[in-house]
Amino acid sequence: MPPSTALPIIDLSPFLSPSSTPEQKRAAAAALNDACTTHGFFYLTAHGVPAELESRVLALARKFFLDTPAATKAAIQRLDPGAAGGDGARGYQRLGENVTQGASDHHEAIDFYRPVEAEEAVGGKGYGLLRGPNLWPDQPEGFRAAFEEYWKRLTQLGDAVMKAMAWALGYEGDEDVILRWTDQPFWVARVIGYPPLKGEGVSCGVHTDYGCTTFLLADDTPGSLQVLSKDGEWLDADMIKGCYVVNIGDMVSVMTNGLWQSTKHRVIHTGDRYRVSVPFFYEPNWDAVIKPLEKCVQKTGGAEKYGEVVYSAHLMGKVSGNFYSAATDGK
Numbered sequence: 001m002p003p004s005t006a007l008p009i010i011d012l013s014p015f016l017s018p019s020s021t022p023e024q025k026r027a028a029a030a031a032l033n034d035a036c037t038t039h040g041f042f043y044l045t046a047h048g049v050p051a052e053l054e055s056r057v058l059a060l061a062r063k064f065f066l067d068t069p070a071a072t073k074a075a076i077q078r079l080d081p082g083a084a085g086g087d088g089a090r091g092y093q094r095l096g097e098n099v100t101q102g103a104s105d106h107h108e109a110i111d112f113y114r115p116v117e118a119e120e121a122v123g124g125k126g127y128g129l130l131r132g133p134n135l136w137p138d139q140p141e142g143f144r145a146a147f148e149e150y151w152k153r154l155t156q157l158g159d160a161v162m163k164a165m166a167w168a169l170g171y172e173g174d175e176d177v178i179l180r181w182t183d184q185p186f187w188v189a190r191v192i193g194y195p196p197l198k199g200e201g202v203s204c205g206v207h208t209d210y211g212c213t214t215f216l217l218a219d220d221t222p223g224s225l226q227v228l229s230k231d232g233e234w235l236d237a238d239m240i241k242g243c244y245v246v247n248i249g250d251m252v253s254v255m256t257n258g259l260w261q262s263t264k265h266r267v268i269h270t271g272d273r274y275r276v277s278v279p280f281f282y283e284p285n286w287d288a289v290i291k292p293l294e295k296c297v298q299k300t301g302g303a304e305k306y307g308e309v310v311y312s313a314h315l316m317g318k319v320s321g322n323f324y325s326a327a328t329d330g331k
């Protein structure tokens with residue numbers, strides 16, 4: 001079997017449809033449990049997000065990176081917290097500005113987060129980390145409307161997957177034990193452009209995602225995203241038409257007491273095309289205090305392997321180390 005088909009394809013539509021039976025939900029939840037136990041990565045089919053909307057956001061992302069002037073990108077440049085207009089996290093980041101494991105990533109991107117009531121500006125200038133407004137490009141036409149519509153759909157899909165997780169973990173009659181952590185999900189969305197690597201380097205270094213569930217939509221460039229299997233082998237996770245590549249994040253490792261682990265992955269994009277991807281990260285509430293679920297503790301030997309984790313603290317710890325400082329990198 002070629003490595004690209006090694007990840008399972010699963011259907012969680014019983015959690016999207018109001019007319020499904022408990023049996024259908026149980027079968028879907030069992031497949032999810034399998035996929036999350038074995039890989040932490042899977043393909044999600046029958047997700048109900050319109051293909052037209054998916055093509056539209058991918059095309060707009062490509063246009064933003066390849067067809068807009070440098071000034072359009074500079075106008076929404078990510079700035080360090082405290083700098084005028086900056087919250088350190090939201091906005092455009094130039095090629096090489098994102099850092100993973102101490103090395104520069106060969107991609108450019110715009111990062112967006114769930115909108116929050118902007119904090120008081122720090123010292124009358126900027127915002128605290130992650131507390132500013134999203135920065136929207138004024139081109140291409142229709143960018144904001146399309147992505148807002150897309151993320152609304154993805155938030156609903158994320159809600160459904162959390163329900164499926166609750167069932168899969170034994171909380172069929174008690175979903176709220178988990179859903180209370182995600183009723184105001186502090187989602188993250190990236191719009192990423194990858195010029196091909198020339199020689200050394202990585203497009204995005206090895207990492208795990210931070211929160212609950214990542215839904216990746218990318219163009220059809222093959223052989224870029226790679227997933228580290230439990231036996232230490234890198235598997236290709238190429239896009240399959242009509243499916244998302246889905247993976248679980250660090251907060252799911254905590255909730256499940258390690259029963260399901262967030263899986264390492266990386267992007268190495270060679271070849272001669274410019275690759276575009278638009279991952280949506282469905283995450284816990286900003287102030288969720290995540291801790292191992294009782295039933296998961298029982299299934300994993302009876303001892304808690306993780307203490308309580310405040311999601312915002314985990315996120316800020318990650319984000320604060322993700323960038324070369326815009327103020328000091330001399331550009």
Ligand SMILES: N=C(N)NCCCC[C@H](N)C(=O)O
Nearest residue numbers: 099100101188207209210322
């Ligand atoms: N919100 C999420 N999950 N973003 C993933 C970014 C991964 C790369 C980042 N430089 C890092 O080192 O984590």
Ligand SMILES: O=C(O)CCC(=O)C(=O)O
Nearest residue numbers: 190192204225267277279
């Ligand atoms: O672009 C991709 O294929 C994945 C990017 C990724 O892993 C991330 O941004 O967390």
Ligand SMILES: [Fe+2]
Nearest residue numbers: 207208209265
């Ligand atoms: Fe990732």
